[in-house]
Amino acid sequence: MDRLGSRCPLPGSPRLSVLTCLLLLTVSLLTYPMLRTLSLQLHSAVTGSYVSGTYSIVFVNCPNEHIARDIARTILDKKLAASVNILPKASSLYFWNGEIEEATEIMLLIKTKTSKVHMLSSYVRSVHPFEIPEVFSLPMDQGDVRYLKWLKESMEEH
Numbered sequence: 001m002d003r004l005g006s007r008c009p010l011p012g013s014p015r016l017s018v019l020t021c022l023l024l025l026t027v028s029l030l031t032y033p034m035l036r037t038l039s040l041q042l043h044s045a046v047t048g049s050y051v052s053g054t055y056s057i058v059f060v061n062c063p064n065e066h067i068a069r070d071i072a073r074t075i076l077d078k079k080l081a082a083s084v085n086i087l088p089k090a091s092s093l094y095f096w097n098g099e100i101e102e103a104t105e106i107m108l109l110i111k112t113k114t115s116k117v118h119m120l121s122s123y124v125r126s127v128h129p130f131e132i133p134e135v136f137s138l139p140m141d142q143g144d145v146r147y148l149k150w151l152k153e154s155m156e157e158h
Contacts, residue, residue, distance in 0.1 A: 053139035082154035
């Protein structure tokens with residue numbers, strides 16, 4: 001009898017197998033983004049290649065050049081970015097309070113690590129004179145290897 005019981009599955013055992021498989025599948029799907037990121041970083045460290053999206057360009061419009069320079073200098077002082085371009089006199093048309101507005105603004109192009117975009121955006125919002133400042137970022141897909149290395153080195157704390 002004992003031998004017969006060992007060959008036959010216990011009642012409910014297929015259900016346990018299905019639940020275990022579903023649990024493993026769920027855990028795999030939830031950890032995939034993290035595991036992918038870690039594997040890309042490891043590959044980048046070993047081969048010296050660039051991982052797309054490691055750096056970003058943040059766009060910020062300012063009402064005048066004085067405010068733009070103050071924000072740019074502080075961003076660099078805080079090591080939130082490696083480089084800021086100040087582009088003069090961008091003509092902007094936008095909706096504000098249901099009306100079309102027109103303004104001349106100064107645009108900042110800020111090059112930074114994608115991991116610093118949130119801190120940089122928070123800082124800009126805290127000092128910017130606009131009620132809703134224009135702050136958005138785009139990930140860098142590719143770039144000159146020496147330039148990307150310089151970006152990294154420029155933001156390191158010494």
